[in-house]
Amino acid sequence: MTIQFNNETFRDDYSFWNSDWAIKRFPFPFHQDSYMYAVNMEMHKGGPAGSVYEKRFDVDEHYVSEMKDRALVLDEDPLRCQSLPHMTLAGWDLLELIMVSKSEDYPDLFELHRDGSIWRWINKPMGIDDTFTFMDETTLPYGPMEYITRQAQGDYVILDQRDEMLWMDAGMVTTQADWSLDFDIGMNFFEWHAPVPLAHEMGIFKRALKFLLNVKQSAPARRLNWTMTVNPLLDSSPENYDKWGIQKTTLTPENIGSKQHLRVELQTFFRLPRSNALVFPIRCYLISFKDLVTIPKWGRRLHRVVRDLPVELATYKGFIDNRPLMLEYLEKFDDGLSTSPGVWPDRDTEPPLKS
Amino acid sequence: MTAAPQKVEPGVDIIPALVDKITKVNELVTRFEFKRIDGKDFPVFSAGSHTVIEMKDGDRTIRNPYSLMSDPEDGSKYAISVRRDDVGRGGSLFLHKKIQVGDKVNLTYPLNLFSLDLRARKHLFFAGGIGITPFLSMIMQLESLVGSWELHYATQTEELASYGEELKNKYPKKVNQYFDDADQAILLQKLLTTQPIGTHIYVCGPAGMIKWVTSTAKNVGWPNANVHSEEFLAPKPGKSFQVRLCKSDLTIEVGENESLLEAMEREGVNAPFSCRGGACGQCETEIVELDGEIIHRDHWLDSEEQDSGTKIMPCVSRFLGNSLVINR
Numbered sequence: 192m193t194i195q196f197n198n199e200t201f202r203d204d205y206s207f208w209n210s211d212w213a214i215k216r217f218p219f220p221f222h223q224d225s226y227m228y229a230v231n232m233e234m235h236k237g238g239p240a241g242s243v244y245e246k247r248f249d250v251d252e253h254y255v256s257e258m259k260d261r262a263l264v265l266d267e268d269p270l271r272c273q274s275l276p277h278m279t280l281a282g283w284d285l286l287e288l289i290m291v292s293k294s295e296d297y298p299d300l301f302e303l304h305r306d307g308s309i310w311r312w313i314n315k316p317m318g319i320d321d322t323f324t325f326m327d328e329t330t331l332p333y334g335p336m337e338y339i340t341r342q343a344q345g346d347y348v349i350l351d352q353r354d355e356m357l358w359m360d361a362g363m364v365t366t367q368a369d370w371s372l373d374f375d376i377g378m379n380f381f382e383w384h385a386p387v388p389l390a391h392e393m394g395i396f397k398r399a400l401k402f403l404l405n406v407k408q409s410a411p412a413r414r415l416n417w418t419m420t421v422n423p424l425l426d427s428s429p430e431n432y433d434k435w436g437i438q439k440t441t442l443t444p445e446n447i448g449s450k451q452h453l454r455v456e457l458q459t460f461f462r463l464p465r466s467n468a469l470v471f472p473i474r475c476y477l478i479s480f481k482d483l484v485t486i487p488k489w490g491r492r493l494h495r496v497v498r499d500l501p502v503e504l505a506t507y508k509g510f511i512d513n514r515p516l517m518l519e520y521l522e523k524f525d526d527g528l529s530t531s532p533g534v535w536p537d538r539d540t541e542p543p544l545k546s
Numbered sequence: 547m548t549a550a551p552q553k554v555e556p557g558v559d560i561i562p563a564l565v566d567k568i569t570k571v572n573e574l575v576t577r578f579e580f581k582r583i584d585g586k587d588f589p590v591f592s593a594g595s596h597t598v599i600e601m602k603d604g605d606r607t608i609r610n611p612y613s614l615m616s617d618p619e620d621g622s623k624y625a626i627s628v629r630r631d632d633v634g635r636g637g638s639l640f641l642h643k644k645i646q647v648g649d650k651v652n653l654t655y656p657l658n659l660f661s662l663d664l665r666a667r668k669h670l671f672f673a674g675g676i677g678i679t680p681f682l683s684m685i686m687q688l689e690s691l692v693g694s695w696e697l698h699y700a701t702q703t704e705e706l707a708s709y710g711e712e713l714k715n716k717y718p719k720k721v722n723q724y725f726d727d728a729d730q731a732i733l734l735q736k737l738l739t740t741q742p743i744g745t746h747i748y749v750c751g752p753a754g755m756i757k758w759v760t761s762t763a764k765n766v767g768w769p770n771a772n773v774h775s776e777e778f779l780a781p782k783p784g785k786s787f788q789v790r791l792c793k794s795d796l797t798i799e800v801g802e803n804e805s806l807l808e809a810m811e812r813e814g815v816n817a818p819f820s821c822r823g824g825a826c827g828q829c830e831t832e833i834v835e836l837d838g839e840i841i842h843r844d845h846w847l848d849s850e851e852q853d854s855g856t857k858i859m860p861c862v863s864r865f866l867g868n869s870l871v872i873n874r
Contacts, residue, residue, distance in 0.1 A: 275665075276665075277663075277664035277665040278664075280664060280691065326690075351664075352661065353661075353663055353771070354770075354771055401827060404827075405820065405826065405827065405828055407559070407655050407657060407820070408589055408591075408655045408656060409559035409589075409655040410559060410655075464589055464590045464591055464592060464656075465590055465591070465592055465618065465619075465687075466592060466664065467592035467594075467595075467658045467661040
C-alpha cells in the first residue's frame, strides 16, 4: 500500500490529524484496565500485518511532516543532535541498519544500491537521491547518524556499552517527552533514569539494564511507554518548556477532547554490529482523546487507567493537575462493561458504548 | 504489549554453517573456517566478539565458545583458532580429531564481552598463547579505523606463537614477541608506566597472566575502566551431583564431565545461555533450596551474591552436598 502523507503541523496551528487507518493501528499501551511499571520487553521481530510492530522502522502518514518539524527544531537548536567523537562508527552502523531495513520493508518508498563501499540512497517521499562512500564522512552533508535520522521518524539515542554499563554518548532528540539530550549526554543508564519515581525501588532499572546489555545482533527488542501531551506537540523538550508548559493550563471541558493527546512511545533496541553499541529508537505516536474514544474498548480502559494511576506517576507524567478534567471527559465513555484482555481494538467483538 | 506481555525466549538464534577449511597452524593450534549453508554472508561484527559453536559428536551435543579471529568486515567467512586441550572435556579434541571439511555445525550470532573502548587514544594489547585470537580481529578493525595499537605477545616457544610471524612481518613496529624458552619476558612495569594518557590495556591469556597484568596495572595507578580482560572459563569437571529443577518438575544427575547447563540441555530443559563461560549472565538461575555448598566459578555474580547462596551460574558452577533445588 502506498502511504498518503499528511500535510500537517506539530506547532502553531497544530493541524496534525490521524486518519481512520492511523487510529485503528495506534499502539494503545494498556493490556489491562490498570497500569504499573514492569520490565515489559518483547522481541521486535514483526507483528500483525499493518500494525506499527510489523516493520523494523515503522513509516506512517506523518513521516514527511515530522521530518519538516525535526529540521525546524535543529535550525533553532543544533545541540538536539550530538555524537561524541568515539560514536561515529556506531553512526555508520545505524545508517546501514535504517537504509537496509527501510529499502527492504518499503521498496516502493526507499531504495539502496550498493556497489562495494559506493552507496546510492533514494528516499522518494523526501525527494532525496544521494551517492556517497560508506564509512567516509566527507561524502555526506552531515555525520552518518544525523544524515539518516533527519530521514527517520522518532528520536534515536545511541548507547555505548562499556564496563557492563550503557552510556548515552550520541543521539538525535527532537520529539521527546520532556527530557534533554544535551543534559543527559555522557551519562550512564542509572544517571539518566534518576528522576523516575518508584521504579528504582522496584528494581526495574537493574533488571532492565541486565536485559539490555544482552540484546543480541539477531534479536532486537521493544517495549511501549506513554505519557500525556496537551496539543499534538512533538517537541515537548525542557529547552522549550517556557513555550509549551503553559499550554497545559488551556484545557477546558469543551476543548479537552481535541487538545488532550495520549502520547505513546514505541521503544526498540538493536545491537549495532561493528561498534557493539545499542541503538534505542523512541518513536512517538499521538492520538487525541476524541479519536481514541471512537474505539469503545480503549475509551472504557483509558478512563480506568487514568482514574487509578498512583499519584506519583500522574505527577511524574505531568498531568496531575489536569486529571480531574480528564476523568470528567473520559467517564462518559466508560459504561462499566468489562474489557477484553490485550491491547488490540477488538472492534468486531467489543460492544458499542451503552449510553 | 500484545495480549499478555510475552516472555523473551531463552536460547539464541543460530546460523547453520559448514566447515569450509581446516588449517594446522602449529603442533597445538588449528584454524577452522566456516561458510553459511544458505550461501548468504555472515553478519559483520565488532572486534573481540565470540561465537558459540555447536557440534554433534554422536548423540552428544558439544557447545564451545571461541573468539572470532577473521576480519570483522568480511562476511564471506567466520574463522576460529582452537588450541588442543588433551585433559579437558573433549570439545577441542573433537574439533582437532573428528571434524572434517564439509561437516555441519551451528554458530551463534557474535556476542562481544571483550570489546574495544573506542574512546582510547591508544590500545595496548597483551596476549598469552591462544589468547592472541581476539586481538587478530581487533587489529584488523583498528587498522581500518586508523586506530593506534601495540601488541605484546608471549608464548612458550617461537614455534607455538600462532600468527606471530605474519603479524611481525606485517606490523614490525607494533608487534613485540616474547618466548619463554629464550627467557624473554614482557617488561610490564616499564610498559605500564610509560604510556600516553588515554591508553587502554587489553589482556587475554592464561589466568595467571591476566592477574599479573591487571594487578600490576592497579599497583601503578591505572583506572579500572582502562583495563580490560577476557578469560573464557571452560566448565571444569567435578564430582557428579543431583539437582531438582522445580519449574520443570524434574530431578537430574549432573555427570563428572558435564556442566549443570549441559545436563539440563541433555534432559531437554529450555535453559538460557550465551557465553557458556561464566561471563555474560544469561544463564543466571535462582536457588530455591540449598543443603550443601555451591562451587561458584563464574565472573558474573559478585562475591556478596555468591555468598548469599541464592543464585548459581549453571554454565560453569557446581554443587557439593545433600540437596539443591533450582528455579528452572
